Amino acid sequence: MGNKISGKDFIKLGFPKNNAINIALGQIQRYRKREKKESILNEAKEVLLEPEKFVGHGIWGKVAEGLTKPVEVRLQELKKTRSPFSIFGENEIDEQAKLQLYDALKLPISVKGALMPDAHSGYGLPIGGVLATDNAVIPYGVGVDIGCRMSLSVFDLPASFLKGKSHQLIQILQEHTKFGMKEVHRNKADHEIFERSIFNEIPILKNLKSKAYQQLGTSGGGNHFVEFGIIKLTEVKPEWNLQPGEYLAVLSHSGSRGLGANIAKHYTYLAGKQCPLPKQVQHLAWLDLNTHDGQEYWLAMNLAGDYAKACHDDIHRRLAKAIGKRVVFTIENHHNFAWKEMVDGFERIVHRKGATPASEGVLGIIPGSMTADGFIVEGLGNELSINSASHGAGRKLSRAKCKSTITKSFMNAQLKDAGIELIGGSVDEAPFAYKNIKTVMNLQTELVKVLGTFTPKIVRMDK
Template sequence: MGNKLSGKDFIKLGFPQNNSINIVLGQIQRYRKKEKKQTIINEAKEVLLAPEKYIGDGIWGKVAEGLIKPVEVRLHELKNTRSPFSIFGENEIDEQAKFQLYDSLKLPISVKGALMPDAHSGYGLPIGGVLATDNAVIPYGVGVDIGCRMSLSVFDLPANFLKGKSHQLLSILNEQTKFGMYETHKIKADHQIFEDDLFNEIPILKSLKNKAYQQLGTSGGGNHFVEFGIVKLDVVKPEWNLIPGEYIAVLSHSGSRGLGANIAKHYTYLASKQCPLPKQVQHLAWLDLDTHDGQEYWAAMNLAGEYAKACHDDIHRRIAKALGKRIVFNIENHHNFAWKEMVDGVERIVHRKGATPAGKGVLGIIPGSMTANGYIVEGLGNELSINSASHGAGRKFSRAKCKSTITKSLLNSQIKDAGIELIGGSVDEAPFAYKNIKTVMNLQTELVKVLGTFTPKIVRMDK
């Protein structure tokens, strides 16, 4: 018997001559290729004898599913009519973003959609797109940066604390934040997230655990940031233990780093193989939540969301410690994620790709640009928007256009005129690249109520 496993080995064991053999070979190649052939054969015998015992297993669960109830792979046709939808701020949204939403509404699994006023075109779902589906999750409907989120920590420090302290606060951001693919903290912080059993049960997560540990408390590139600024509270919640006024705060924007990106890549590939679609919507391939891969992605996505939160918590902990002050309250929200929510009385999977949850009473943060105010908001629970709002101002110009039309000197002059101190930052994140946040907020007064604003003062981004 040779060392390399082939389909014939599994036919000899009694595996049916169908796609189950391709599945088992794929799983072994992906996760067990360094192990002895006989060990694999012995395990495969057990799976064949009692596949029901292996449902949900990280390695053999997909094989067991193929033996009991194989996933049907067939070309899915689009519906002739779109599911119901609403667009907020239509005149501020590019046509390509609208057409991307229209295409997504023709998927057989789609039940309802919405487009936020900061929307612009993306891959699959547009950025600012919200889509409710029937028992199916679209990896590209969540996005590559799973769990990308906002986190705002407010200190019981008056706004005038900033006077004469800019050098100290610049140093804190320089020393306590890390950005991009390669910067990590020299002194790592452990976190209970790494005790989660999923890191051992799901092979893709097991392979990414060390990377996640290395990147804990760091931020991505692009439009991700950590900022010192001034929060102006017009309305306060009793639990905040503050009176209306202006306070020092830290605002951060980032996601699940390499962990989320690799989860997205892995399950997008699996979805594309299981769910062939017409070319114009191939990025919208989905995973049925009643399948092994659908369940596994859902678990991995939620873990990535918790990891993104852990990164923000670590960033804010480090900054608070360096500042020597206690955080009075924190507001945070995902804006690249999928949730199980009630939509028109039925539980659906709600994808928000660049959209803020805005259910009734739900708090969130909607940032502007590095020179424009962000907003603390409370959701109004508008069913037309599927309980959602914008996730920011939204891009007006693509990154490529920014790089060809905006110079570093123009960026620096814009920053200086706004009284902002900037560490890092690139021309494709210039304020000029974004829509007017005030216009965007005026277009969603029926979606959220504004409780306060955040004015950036010292901004740290990737170089």
Template sequence: MGKKLSGRDLIHMGFPKNNSVNIALGQIQRYKKKDTKERILKEAKEILVAPGNFIGHPIWGKVAEQLVNPIKVEMQALRANRVPFQVFGENEIDELAKRQLYDALKLPVAVRGALMPDAHGGYGLPIGGVLATDNAVIPYGVGVDIGCRMSMSIFDIPATYLKGRTYQLRNWLAEHTKFGMVETHKIKHEHEVLDRPEFREIPLLKSLHNKAYKQLGTSGGGNHFVEFGIVKLDRVHPEWHVEPGEYLALLSHSGSRGLGAAIARHYTYLATKQCPLPKQVQHLAWLDLNRHDGQEYWLAMQLAGDYAQACHEDIHRRMAKLLGSRSRVTIANHHNFAWKEIVDGRECVVHRKGATPAGAGVLGIIPGSMTAPGFIVEGLGNERSLQSASHGAGRLLSRAQCKSQITKSEFSATLKSHDVELIGGAVDEAPMAYKDIRKVMQLQSELVQVLGTFFPKVVRMDK
């Protein structure tokens, strides 16, 4: 079997005594366990003779790349000074989040950065951190939940529909939405994203296809939710076919589930091996977009983002069918992703980890908490924020602090006072855990303008 093959076999064949041997052994162990030693050696010989023919190959591309253009692995030194940056709402942001951004601004690949008013500490980039880099993508700059996003459907149903129907809406959410690691839909819907070639061509994604199929249309744990509420439209976008007023709406928040988490883990591991960094910034290891792994991560990230979108589409389709209505307005945006955008006159990779795209005219949703309003916004294209805004209110208390400081009775009383029905949810997601969303919105008035307001009424979260 392939696992019996050793580095000596490859060196005896003619492989140079460098990292190409380790890379080859790693790929063999990961993807060629079921092949015979003879077959693997035959393929290895073909790569050694003509490595250029294997550049871009899903399994052997990394080996061929190392033979043609070896990666020089060496400790990366941070710059002495930070690249330009802007912090919005500095007095409302904890020191950990600021320090994490300041460290990221010293990366050799950093170009510019920003911190949103809802920011708090995370891994790699802080939550609410935005970082532009030069031809490099940082898996933990995107985050574990790749493509985590907001999605809203506004129905041509008056807000008064909610009166007397709370129990019905509660049952629909309880029965037709699925959360966490275990719950999946009994009747699964097909989606074209599952037929994407990346699932066949990238070995890691091929191994995740079945999980992606099972989890389609489900939501994660933590702060993810699906909720019915009332949306009040103060301004109407030219593309919307509704009048200003109050309507029934559905809002969901979730990401790419196990697919995105596995992608994040895998490529973060590869980044840390190729890009050693000082201990305090090791989660900021990056992948070069000119190299095999960087290009492969970019494809996998795009797929995870599209998969997250597909999950929301499935959720909203199910709820619309139960309502017997179609969405008149759909608004959605990622807030854990990376984009290629022009910064300071050149193309950069802009990471938004817990930040909403806010380019000029770009629509988005910034939620509050389960009792605080969320806002439909239009970006103003502010370059100082790298055309970004907050992705929510931001945490005020950690999960541990919530469990020690907030009682279940206080939690229930707050929900009752705001006339909100909750299914699932724990005290670590209590409204008191979050900053004042209205204050956060004031601190970013130069980043977005508000078009409408959403008030949660029936909320479903993980149990």
């Protein structure tokens, strides 16, 4: 008996001659190829005899599904007409972004869509796109950086605290924040998230756990940042225990690092295999939430979102400790995620790819650029926007365009004029690359109410 398992071995066990065998071989090749053939085949026999016992199992769950309720793979046809949609700030949005939304609205699973005023084209859904679907999740509708989010911590320290302390705060950011692919903290913090059983139950997560532990409390590259600045509160909530005024605050923007990126890659591949689509919308392949892979992605996506929060919590904890002051309150929100929400009376899967949740009373942060204020907002619950708002100012120049048209000296002059200290950063994140945040905010007064502003002063980004 050779050690390599073949389809014939499964046929001998009594497996039907269908795709269940291919699924089993794929799962074994991916996750069990170093184990003994005999023990794997013994387990496979158990799955064949009682597949219902293995529903949801990390490795055999997909095989059990293939035996009891196989996923039907067929070319999906687009609808002739679009699902209803709304666009906010249409004149500020490039045509390609609109076309991407129009294509997404023709998916058979789509029920409603919206485009925020900071929108621009991306892969799959446009950045700033919101899409509600019927019991299906689109990995690329969530995005590669699952759980990319904002977090704002406010200290009971007056804005004047910054005066004369910029050198000290620059040093704190340099020592206590880490960016990009290689930087990690020497002194690792532990976190309850690594105790969750799901890390061991889903094979891809088990393989990513060590990397996630290494990267806890770090930020990505690109437009991710950690910055000290001044928050100006014009309205306050009783639970904040602060009066209207100006205070020191820390604002961070980052996501789920390598954990989220690998989850996105894995399940996008699986979605593409199960849901063939015309070429122009192939990035919008979805997973039915009634399938094994759909359920598994949902669990993995939520873990990645919680991990992204854990990273921000660790960043803010380190900075508060370095300053020697306690955080009074924190406002935070995802803007790359999918939620189960009620839309027009039905539970739907709401994808926000670069969009801020803005249900009535929900708080969030909409950043500007390095030289422009961000805004602390409270959602107004506008159903036309599917309870969403912009996630920032939005790009007006692509990264490639920035590198070919903006010089470092021009960017530095902009920063100097605005009184901004920058650590790291590159020309593709120059303030000039972004739309005017005030214009964007004026285009969504029916979506959010402004409670205050955040003015960046010392900005740390990837090199």
